[in-house]
Amino acid sequence: MITVEELKKIRENTLKKMDLKLHKLQEEILDKEGALNKKLILICGGPGCHSSNVEEMKARFEKRILEKGLIHVEVSIAGCFGLCESGPNIEVYPEGIFYSRVKMDDIDEIVDKHLCENVVVERLLNEGAIESGKIKHVSQVNFYNKQKKIALRNCGIIDYNDIKEYIALDGYQALAKAITEMTQEEVINMVKDSNLRGRGGAGFPTGRKWETAFKYDADQKYVICNADEGDPGAFMDRSILEGDPHSVLEGMALCGYAIGAEQGYIYIRAEYPVAVERLKIAIKQAKEMGLLGRNILGTDFSFDIELRLGAGAFVCGEGTALMESIEGRRGMPRPKVERTAHKGLWGKPTIINNVETFANVPPILLKGADWFRSIGTEDSSGTKVFALGGKVKNTGLVEVPMGTTLREIIFDIGGGIEKDRKFKAVQTGGPSGGCIPEEYLDTPVDFGSLSKIGSIMGSGGMIVLDESDCMVDIARFFLDFTVDESCGKCVPCREGTKRMLEILERITAGEGRAEDLDRLESLAEIITSGSLCGLGQTAANPVISTLKYFRDEYEAHIYDKRCPAGACQALLEFYITDKCIGCTKCARSCPVSAIRGKVKERHVIDTEKCIKCGACMEVCPVGAVIKR
């Protein structure tokens, strides 16, 4: 077991070895001459890049470096850099050069040119890292320079499998400070004063929750980290767990100290095997060092953490269903007769917070509530991590101060819409959220503002939609997800969402009827007001918000049997215009022989036979095939 003094010593010693990594936090390209000898290749090991075999890339770097006889070059894999769109991403320090879409075969070139000759390989530079011939430091790239990282502070810098690197960047200092210098009330008050609100979606004030559990007398209390992230396209929590697992462990231990719990559980979905593995390593290291377990840092405080794996049910992200699951029962929500903070897991006071919430706690304890409150808005302080996806140029993980507008996130950080199409809407909050149209793009992103316009912050999914996306179809997509994931316990959610989906399927298939919109509205009402848990209560949001902002699209489907976005297959037909040069390519590619025509004459599609596969459109060399 180590003492507070030894913790400080580890910090200082490790920090010395990490000097190159700290250049990531600087903002200027260093003098190339001075930085020739000692270098660091940092490879992104985030969820996206990791799937491109970064371990092998690292080995290839090391091999070439050895062949070239370079001695002062270190190669390291870190957590997610965020810009998943352009992965695999690699950064070179101390210069801060940002390479993207690096393939295995590019590695030798980087070593030979950049490391040996000190010449930047311009063709591999990230598009954002070069502007009118001037190479930018990675932190000056547009994607990064509006971001502010608190929850992701260590992601992409430290080696996630080395507790010492976490300690070097102030890790476990907050815990040491709390348990040696602060009372439980002081910790709770600091979290309360910071106005930190739950990052899992609902935004309940974290400090108030902790206080409720603290004040309730019981022989045993529990801390649960909700890592059952399941929104389609969301990977905020996964990236934190994979890139900086100790920040979550430390946040949980702080919560344990504050409320008086000795046991914590991380409920994580089994579909996150990498995160599970890294958490196991992190817990083991923390225990070996005496930062978890009995008598932490020689004090009276003991706190242990175990993992509980979820079996893939989305509903288990709901607090009460999650506890049922940990207790070994079927993961179905239970009515909240008592507050979870009074009677939760096994009937004991329990705090359930989301991964990102816990990751925010250590910096608050170290830098103070005022610092945290100075970031973000009055309503919501701090930052929020979003998984930016859909039809946006820079898909990836972003962390921005609360109050940043949707426009800034989508157009400045996200780089605007793919293929420069027209923006249509942004969907926030996953299946529980809503679609926000263009007129609200300047809405600041915080808990209050988003709910005012019919969406929610949610856990951080943000899907950008363009003019080619059909809003009825988007609503159908999310309802399909909810219907699949409904646990089947309560009537409004089990029966109601299914009926809603059936109506949406009918509308998108061109069989919508006049009464469908009224029926959707009355179903939305009962599902929202009558369902047992949050999943059901918010399940209708994608429909409610699209009906509110895009009612004309619903009406076009129902009355005109037309899909304005041209996305609903059943409502469109393929047609060959007079641009046709009679090359016969379309006729030859048609799998059902629905296209007739002579060579060098205009071809015709038999719409009766056509199965709308789009093969003709793809092969036409002159763009004569259109959807209408």
Added chain:
Amino acid sequence: MREVNVVIDGKRVTVPEGYFIIQAAREVGIDIPALCYDPNLEVVGACRLCLVEIEGSRKLQTACSTKVRDGMVIHTESDRVVSSRKEILQLLLDNHPNDCLTCQKAGECLLQEYAYRYDVKFREHYGARRPSYVDTTSPYILKDDSKCILCGKCVRTCSQVQDRRVLSFGGRGFDTRIVIDADFNFDKSSCVSCNRCVTVCPVGALVDKRLLNKGRSWEYHKREVKCKVCEYGCSFEILSKDGRNVAVRAKEANGGRPLCLKGRLTTEFLYVDDPDKPYIKGEEGFIEATWKDALGLKDLLDKLLAHEEEEMGVEYNG
């Protein structure tokens, strides 16, 4: 115990702290409809029919899982509440066979009662329905999945007896079903035919198969008796029609009383005028048996008779 004062539909009532709204309402004769609530079982809040309006609360709350607080003003039949109930009942009827004419449960079915009370009707629609799987393998219990409303009472009552826990939920969402063991039929399952589940089923999804075609619920004269097989003394009902005892059925297993097949058969044999043949469960499912075997009395009776013969010189020619 501390008491609290609440006002329900204008009626003032004083009840012990810790009471749920639904309990308090019953004290003043207000029947809040509920399909999944049972005072003997764990509260689950699944059917959502008992939603009520509480002054000062934006959302409707379920009366089965919300505890009374001093000064609470509750409306159990406001316009908003009634329209929610209608929607919920409509959702249930949309997924329920229109079979009330011949359903054994008619007259005692809670869904039927509430649909009538709130004037909700069956209607045509093109949507999906629950698959109509009927388990006919048991001579004691008929399980019709198409009529199930998934209130889960059967699962809860079954799991109250440690070594039973035969029924559970299977699948999820719209495809959720009540399954027996690892989705077996009754004949190959560990079910002991105690009929606890039948006694709590609010609809015709689990019915006592020995009652089929014996009569309609409103025709019976009912008389309660206590079973004499063991010291629990579970309650049974003797159902008689036109002066004849036609059947026996178990009453709800409250107060820790377990219910069992032996008790049921014994009561049936004792009271019913012309009881159906009994069945016992073997390796290959249910087989017809003699009453002596079914009641487990063979050894006892044989010895008793031999004993009587020896002592009293009575010749047994049975």
